[in-house]
Amino acid sequence: MRATYRTLGLLIAIAVVLQVAAIALAGFTIAKDADDGTTIGADYSNFGQSYHSIAGTAIGLLALIFLIVSFLTDVPRGRTLAGIVVGLVALQFVLAVVSFGVPALGILHGINGLAIAGVAGAAARRAAVPSQTVTSG
Template sequence: MRTAYRILAMLISIGVVVQAAVIAGAWFLVLNDLDSGTVLDKNSESNWAHVLHGQIGVLVMPLLALVLLIVSFFARIPGGIKWAAITLGVTVLQVVLAFAGFAAPLLGLLHGVNAFALAGVAGVAARKAREAGTPAPAQPATVS
C-alpha cells in the first residue's frame, strides 16, 4: 500500500506539470488562431487543449486525490493520512478557484499559484511514503 500511496502522490505532482503544459498549449493555439484571423468571442468553442485541461482538472486530479486519501488509511505511513487529506483539500480548492476564475478573473491568478501548492503537498506525501519504506539505519553495536 505504501507503493500505491507513493505512486498516486507522484501522479498528482506529475499531473500538475501536465496541466501546465496543456494550458500553455491551449493558449498558444488560441494565439495562433487569432494570428490566422479567427475571431474569438463568447460563441467560440474551446480548443482540444482547453477541453483536455478541464477534463483532467475536474475528473482525473480529484479522483487521484480521493483515491490517495482512501489508500492512506491502509498504507501505514507516518503523517500519510494528514498529507493525503491536505492534498485532497488543495485539489478541491484548485477546482473551486478554476470555476470562480470565470466570474472573477483575478481568482484565476490564485488558480495558477495554487497549482504549485498542489504539486508541493503531493510531493511531500510522496516523500513521506518513500521515507516510510526506507529501513532505519542500523545502530552501531555497543560493547558492554
C-alpha cells in the same frame, strides 16, 4: 500499500505538471488562432483547454483515491498530507469556477495548482522512506 500511496502521490504531481503544460498550450493556441483570424468566442475551444478540463477531473478522482489509500498505509503523516491534497484540489475547483467571473483570481488557481503538486510530491517522498520500528533489547 506504501507503494500505491507513493505512486498516487507521484501521479497527482505529474498530472499537475501536465495541467500547466496544457494550459500553456491552450494560451498559445488561442493567440495563434486569433492571429490567424479565427473568431474566439463562447463556442471556441482547443485541445489544451479540453485536456486541462478533463485532466482536472481526473486529478480530483486521484486525490480521493489517494485519501482512501492513506488510511490503509503507515506513511508518517500520510493521512494529513492526503487530506491536504484533497482540500487543495477542492479549492482548485472553486477557484476555477470563480475565476471565469473574476479572471484575476486565475492567478490563485495557478499558484494553488503548484501547491497541489508540491504537497503530493512531498507525500510521495515520505512514502519512499521506510517507517521506523521500535525494538526492545
